Amino acid sequence: MTMSTAAAPARPRRAMDSLTQRYLVLVGLIVIASVGFGIANENFYSLANIGILLRSIAVLFLVSMGMTFIMLTGGIDLSVGSNVAFAGGVGVIALTATDSAALGFVAAILAGMAIGAINGVFIGRLRLSAFMVTLATFALARGLALVIYDADSINVSNAAFLWLGGQSWGSLPVVIPFVALVFVALSVLLYRAPFGRDVYAAGSNFNTAFVLGRMPQRTLVWVYVLSGALAGLSAIITVGRVSSGQPWTGLYLEFDAITAVILGGTSLFGGRGRLLGTILGVLLYGIIINGLVLTGTNPYLQSLIKGLILLGVVLLDTLVQRRKAQ
Amino acid sequence: MTRRLDMHGIGKSFFATRALDNVDFTCIAGEVHALVGLNGAGKSTLMKILGGVYQRDEGEILIDGQTVEITAPADAGRHGIAMIHQELSLINELTVAANIFLGREIRRGRTPFLDKAGMARAVRAQLDRFGLSLDPHKPVRELNSGEKQIVEIIRALMSDAWLIVMDEPTSALSEEDKEMLFDFIRRMKAEGIAIIYISHHMPEIFSIAEQVTVMRDGRIVLSERTGETTEDAVIKSMTGAELDQFVKPHKQITGEVVLSVEDLSSPGKYEGVSLDVHAGEIVVLTGLRGCGAPDLAKAVFGLDPDYTGTVRYMGRTLTPGRGPAVAVRQGMGLVTENRDKNGILPPLSVRDNIALPFLEKSVTAGLIDGARVDGIVDKAIRDTSTKTASPAQEIRFLSGGNKQKICFSRWLDEDLKLLILLEPTRGIDVHAKADIYRIIEDLAERGVAILILSYEIDEVLMLGDRVLTLFEGRTVQDYSYPHFDKDRMLADMAGAGHAT
Secondary structure: OOOOOOOOOOOOOOOOOOHHHHHHHHHHHHHHHHHHHHHOHHHHHHHHHHHHHHHHHHHHHHHHHHHHHHHOOOOOOOOOHHHHHHHHHHHHHHHHOOOOOHHHHHHHHHHHHHHHHHHHHHHHOOOOHHEEEEEEEEHHHHHHHHHHHOOOOEEEOOOHHHHHHHHHOOOOOOOHHHHHHHHHHHHHHHOOOOHHHHHHHHHHHHHHHHOOOHHHHHHHHHHHHHHHHHHHHHHHHHHHHHHOOOOOOOOOOOHHHHHHHHHOOOOOOOOOOHHHHHHHHHHHHHHHHHHHOOOOOOOHHHHHHHHHHHHHHHHHHHHHHHHHHH | OEEEEEEEEEEEEEEEEEEEEEEEEEEEEOEEEEOOOOOOOOOOHHOOOOOOOOOEEEEEEEEEEEOOOOOOOHEEEEEEEEEHHHHHHHOOOOEHHHOOOOOOOOOOOOOEEHHHHHHHHHHHHHHOOOOOOOOOOOHHHHHHHHHHHHHHHHHHHHHOOOEEEEEEOOOOOOOHHHHHHHHHHHHHHHOOOEEEEEEEEHHHHHOOOOOOEEEEEEEEEEEEEOOOOOOOHHHHHHHHOOOOOOOOOOOOOOOOOEEEEEEEEEEEOOEEEEEEEEEEOEEEEEOOOOOOOHHHHHOOOOOOOOEEEEEOOOOEOOOOOOOOHHHHHHEEEEEEEOOOOOOOOOEEEEEHHHHHHHHHEEEEEEOHHHHHHHHHHHHHHHHOOOOOOOOOEEEEHHOOOHHHHHHHHHOOOOOOEEEEEOOOOOOHHHHHHHHHHHHHHHHHOOOOOEEHHHHHHHHHHHHHOEEEEEEEEEEEEEEEEOOOOOOHHHHHHOOOOOOH
C-alpha cells in the first residue's frame, strides 16, 4: 500500500531557475553597455577595437574559469595574478635557456601548477583557510617572479612562443578560439565528468562529500592545480601579447577574476554557479573597462569604478538572497 | 488574572499556496498546549506569524483580550512571547550568566564594569526557583543540548516572557535530559507560564500537555483536552487516514557473517564490544546518549583510527581509519545522525544527492552517462516513495522526512553489503518513519547487513533482529528477536545493576 495523503506540499517550481534569470539579465546588461559605449564613441564597434577588447580579456577568461571551479568548492584563489607573473618568468627563462618553445610552454604550465599544488595541499589536505593560504602564495609567487626576472623585463622574440598570445587571423586574435576551446573542455570536465560533480559536492557540503567517500580533500587539491595550470596558460598568452616577460604582470588580476565570477552569479559560499555565467561576467566587466578607456574616463577612476562594481554586485546578491530566505 | 493568547481566523498564503486557512488558536497561562501535525501542515508558519517573522494575511492576534500588532520579532518579545529555537542562539564561549544577560548586562553602579557576581546571583535565583542545578559560571560550550535549552528558556523568562514556544525540544535529548526538561516545564506551568509545545511524540504530549491541537494542510483538524482524546485519534487526524502501521516481517537469518567486530575498544568511548552482523540481519545498538555506540559505528566505517581489537568485514580484517572512500568502495554505506551537517548537499539537486556515492558506475570513457544516472535516480525515488517535484529540485526545499529518504536512497545500489544507520528517524514525522522502516526491511530482505544506532526504544523493538544494549561504552546485554524485554532494556541503558 502506498501512502499519498501526507504529501508535504511540493514547492511550485519556478518556471526558470534563478541562474538562468541571472544570465538573461547579464546578456541584457552586455547589450545595454555595448550600445551605450557605442553611442559615446564610434570606435567602440570597430573590428579593431573588438579584437583589442577580446584579446585584452582573454587572460581574464582563463583565470576566471579556474576561479569558478575554486569558488564552486567554496574557496578563493588570491594568488592567480602573481602566479601568472611567476609562471611567465619560469617559461621565459626556460625558453631563453633551451630555445625551445615547447619546453617554455611546459615549464610555464608546470610552474603555474606548482603554485596551485601548494595552495591545494594546504587548503585541501591540511584544511587551512583558502583566503590565508592564497594570500601567502600571492606574495610568495610575486616574490619568486621578481627574483627570477631580477625585477626587470625580458624580451622574447621566439615566434612560436609568441604565437598564441600575439598572432591574429585578420582581426581575430588566435587566442579567442583557444579560449573557446578551453571553455568547452572545462565545461565537459565540470558537467560531464565525475570530477565536476565532486567540485559541486565539495562546495555544497564538505562533510557530506567526505562521508559519501568522495574524497573532497583530493578534489580541492585538483581545483587549485587546475587554477594554477590556467595561470600558466595565461602567462604564455601575456608574454605573447607584449613580446616580453614582465615581473609585474597580472597585477589585480585576482580582483578582476573574482569580480567577474561573482558578477556571473557563482555563489561565494560554494556549490552554486556555472561556467557560462563566468563567461558573461567577464564579457560585461571587460566591456565596461574597455568602454571607460575608449570614452576617455580618467584612468585614476577605473579602480574606483571596479570597486564599486564588486561592492554593488555583492550587495545586490546578498539582498536578493535575504529576500528569498524570508 | 490568567493571561491568554488568542489567534483568530489567521490566514496566510505564499504565492499560490494556502499555508494557513482560518486558524483559531488559543493558549492559556499555566498550561502546555501541544501543537502537532506532519511536516508542512502549517505549524511553523503559524508560530512564525506569532513570532513576528511572517506577517499574517487575515485574522487578528489578541493578548488578554486586547488586539496586538506583531510585525517584527521585537514586537513578539515586547508582548512577552519567546521562541526557543532548535538551532540554539547561545554564544558558546560565554558563561551561562553572561548569555542570559547578553545585551542588558548589569553594571557596577555607573562604571563601565560588569557586575558579574550580581548577574550570577540573579541567574542562580531563577534557577533555584525552578529547581535547576546549573552553574551560572559555566561556559555554555560545556553544557549538553538539554541544558542549553534550559538556559535559553531562563533567558526568555528573565526578560519577562509569559509565553514560551518550544519547537521539538526533545529531538536531540537523552532520556535523562528529557526528564529534566519535563520537570522544568511542569514547574513553569505552576508559575503561570504558558507553553506552546510542538512535537511529534505522542507519549510526551500526553504526559505534559493539557490541550492538543492538530493541524493538517493549513487548518485545525482537532483541538481537545488531552484527557478527552487518545493517541490514536491524534495520529489519525494528523494523517487524515488510518495510519498504515509498520509491521516487522518474519524472517530467518541464514546469510553469512558480513561484519564481525571483536573486542573493540577506544579509551573513553567504548570498551570490549563484540558483535556480528549477518547478511540480511538488522542489529540495533541502543543506550543513552554518550553510550559510545555512534563512535563504534564510525570506527567500523573507517572514520576513526583510534581503536584496539579487530573489525572483520567479508572475512577480511579492516585497516583502522581507512576513510570513507575505501569503505564505500568496499560496499559500506552510512546514514549520518545529522542530515543538515553531513547528510545532504544543500544547493545541489535531488539527482546529484542520490547519484554521488556510486557515480563511477555510470561512467563510460570518463564521462557520466546521464541517462543511466536518471534511471538509477528515478528508481531510487520510487523505491523510497520520496516526494519531490522533480529530480532536478534542490534538496533543501524538501521536508525533513524526504531529505532523510534521500540519504537512504543513495545506498540502494546492488553492491551494497553493509549499511550503518545513525538515528535513522531523528526529527521526522510518523508517516515518513513508517516509510523509512519499510526501506530498512526491504534492504535487509535483499541481503544487506544493517547496523543501526537508535535511542528510541520503540524503534529498537520494532526493527531489531538483534539488540545490543550499551552502557558507558560496554555491552550490557545481547537480545535476539523475539526475546525482547523492553523494561530490562531500559534498565540496561540506564545502567541499573552497574551501580558500584
